Amino acid sequence: MGIDARINANIAAMGLTRPTPIQAQAIPAVVEGRDVLGLAQTGTGKTAAFGLPMLTRLIKFGKKPDPKTCRALILAPTRELATQIAQNIDAYAEGTPIRSFRVVGGASINVQTERMSRGVDVLIATPGRLIDLIERRAVDLSATTYLVLDEADQMLDIGFIHALRRIAKILPKERQTLLFSATMPKLMSELADTYLSDPVRVAVNTPGKAADKIEQGVHFVTQGDKATLLAEYLSKHPGELAMVFGRTKHGCEKLSNVLEKWGFAVAAIHGNKSQGQRERALQAFRKGETQVLVATDVAARGLDIPEVAHVYNYDLPNVPENYVHRIGRTARAGRDGRAVAFCAPAEAGELRAIEKAMKAVIPVIGGEPPAASAPSGRGPRGRGKPMDGGSKRPSRRPSRRPKTQQAKA
The missing domain is CATH 3.40.50.300 (P-loop containing nucleotide triphosphate hydrolases)
Known part of the structure; x- marks a missing residue:
């Protein structure tokens, strides 16, 4: 050439x-x-x-x-x-x-x-x-x-x-x-x-279309229960790399601190971190020294870490197209990947916007969707099979945490 x-x-x-x-x-x-x-x-x-x-x-x-x-x-x-x-x-x-x-x-x-x-x-x-x-x-x-x-x-x-x-x-x-x-x-x-x-x-790509090898799902959950639910998902895949996307710098930092207290090897990347801190966090994640990377949308594009097996949208993005960029951090280099979106009642509008941009409905894998969240003209949402082979609605309380920590989360 x-x-x-x-x-x-x-x-x-x-x-x-x-x-x-x-x-x-x-x-x-x-x-x-x-x-x-x-x-x-x-x-x-x-x-x-x-x-x-x-x-x-x-x-x-x-x-x-x-x-x-x-x-x-x-x-x-x-x-x-x-x-x-x-x-x-x-x-x-x-x-x-x-x-x-x-x-x-x-x-x-x-x-x-x-x-x-x-x-x-x-x-x-x-x-x-x-x-x-x-x-x-x-x-x-x-x-x-x-x-x-x-x-x-x-x-x-x-x-x-x-x-x-x-x-x-x-x-x-x-x-x-x-x-x-x-x-x-x-x-x-x-x-x-x-x-x-x-x-x-x-x-070469249809705008808004996610990679075919990404298994997607949405789990409906209250905002206050998101941290507990995330801990349950992470606990089911020890040793596998996962990226967690939040909306704000403060929220990502707070979440990473909570996960660290609960025993997860975690690092955070957002705009309040120095360049040196961000590079060290990425290097540790690439090497597998940390298994969880919590990030804002600064990490939604360009990061090529083929070993990332899971992406969790802890907060749904305000810009619908960013959803596709976020979940594109997995299923790279021909591998399979999994993406779970946590949707609180207040985020039903963001979910509808994401599905409209993708021209596809994300299967429900947990929780109960609000009646108004079904895309208009599509009837009730289809329910996908649980990604982890367990119940469709995992228990909300990881065994590793006392009740006082749940309240704090």
């Missing part, structure tokens, strides 16, 4: 021998120098789709970049996704002269400024920290000829539109731009018009 031989050798050693659909469609267009608008969920192989042809082109420069400059800029919405992209780029480029660098918030800006003084081939950045460095005149984008916006819809969701518009104004007009998004909201069309020139459109 026109990829440099050294890079091909690296990806072959990584076990990447057949292109995914997004790679098969995007790489030829990138090799031709075309702008690309890609619609694809996380986990479809986008990093290789833009990274392999990008690195092939950069190798041909044959000289070091100028101070403070970057020849390729990759923008990502979260620190975790930026870190994962950087790791993949380094793996693809091993043994070549290409050098990459990641700049994100929560890390020393002075260290980042010093590193950028020497220039880099590939700069992976979150928009906010990139703006900080531009304002310090530590980054010069005048030589950037290759631009990637990954998970662009999430960048809009978390308020980066003004930063993206500002960055667009200082980039060279003569460049190649690739924009990848899982959804295509109205504001995304404006962003695409701003950044892209006559793009090739590549779509």
Whole structure:
């Protein structure tokens, strides 16, 4: 497909021998120098789709970049996704002269400024920290000829539109731009018009569709009983990795503390954690030193940990599409996965919005749904079989906890 031989050798050693659909469609267009608008969920192989042809082109420069400059800029919405992209780029480029660098918030800006003084081939950045460095005149984008916006819809969701518009104004007009998004909201069309020139459109996933290998279920429960119910589910799968998604930073931290007191090996990731804390939590989770990772939506995209067997939506997301991103953390690399949504009475509206976005009804595996929660026109909800082979309504009291802890939870 026109990829440099050294890079091909690296990806072959990584076990990447057949292109995914997004790679098969995007790489030829990138090799031709075309702008690309890609619609694809996380986990479809986008990093290789833009990274392999990008690195092939950069190798041909044959000289070091100028101070403070970057020849390729990759923008990502979260620190975790930026870190994962950087790791993949380094793996693809091993043994070549290409050098990459990641700049994100929560890390020393002075260290980042010093590193950028020497220039880099590939700069992976979150928009906010990139703006900080531009304002310090530590980054010069005048030589950037290759631009990637990954998970662009999430960048809009978390308020980066003004930063993206500002960055667009200082980039060279003569460049190649690739924009990848899982959804295509109205504001995304404006962003695409701003950044892209006559793009090739590549779509490999139906927006809002979950992976086929994810076994889904919804368990109806009162808000106050969620922690107890989660402990029961976790106890049935000792030694298996599970991600638990909450809505707020405070709620995730509180839940992780409760689970730790109950004897679970748990870590938390959210916006109040430093970059070092988030990286240590992820590293421990990848190694299996902790089995439970409690997170906000900062971890809903980009994290590729194939061993994650279970995803629990402790709180249903306010943005329906985020449900698909969350449960996409499981059933990766061809594996099976399971996703359980806890739905309190006040979240019936969020559940209906999620099912509408997916065009599917999530089977009930526990609890009693409120009468108003059945999607209109579909009749009563179907009840799925219990995922754990037990009763459809597990007992609410784990044996490991005294009543006083239940009340506290």
